Amino acid sequence: MQITATLNLAPAEEAEIAAILGCNAADLNTRLNACLGASINEYLAMFRGQKVFKRGSDMLEYRLLLLIETAFNGVIPDERTVSSLFQTTLTESRSLIRSVISKYQYQLRTHVERTLSASLTAASRQNNALDYTVVINSQNVVDELNKALADIDGSLSPVGKKKGSVSTYEISPSSYNRLCAKFGVPPNP
Incomplete structure (x- = not known):
């Protein structure tokens, strides 16, 4: 209409x-x-x-x-x-x-997953020895990423704020790869 x-x-x-x-x-x-x-x-x-x-x-x-x-x-x-x-x-x-x-967790499930996938897609790292970094302006997105990590494997490193930054977060390679696998995101090298 x-x-x-x-x-x-x-x-x-x-x-x-x-x-x-x-x-x-x-x-x-x-x-x-x-x-x-x-x-x-x-x-x-x-x-x-x-x-x-x-x-x-x-x-x-x-x-x-x-x-x-x-x-x-x-x-x-x-x-x-x-x-x-x-x-x-x-x-x-x-x-x-x-x-x-x-x-509204069930109604928003695909929206939350889309938001988390976008954050993972935006993550990058300068070389293979460093963690992935990503700018996330929402603490709720960080919390949802960490909840997903806890569901996958409680021993994985959490997404954490990069020291000295306002909204840049670090994700260890193992956590990043497991999150990408969970949400069907092709990992960045």
Whole structure:
């Protein structure tokens, strides 16, 4: 079903919203349409009595789930992105993402795996004697990688923060190869 909405935004509002969504003014319509799908699905579930929430946190979790499925194209967002959309602190956003991943774990399984696979694909190393490094801006992604390692073999080295960095993580070659095998990612040399 095709749904069309018209918004009357001042140029300053357009610029502000584009900055929040991390796009330029020319791409704003596309980004808002992706969010529109999430909001319409939320209303339709409410109208049909499928999602009736008693707590505000349940509604926020459901909204984030819908955004992951639509606006984020099945990728688990990082804490800064969620903070900019939900007006929360990084700690609150981390908790919200963790709650959504846990509460909707079966529904989000393929999305979480896709996000973890993307992190593994982005990992690289300078030579065979070094660990793999990757920039990960979400503690929840690191936690999910470490959960996967624990499921594979509890004796494997965890994904850990590179000393002196803000969001660069190191993965030992053995852990990296086992994670790649689990998620079907061709390992980088």
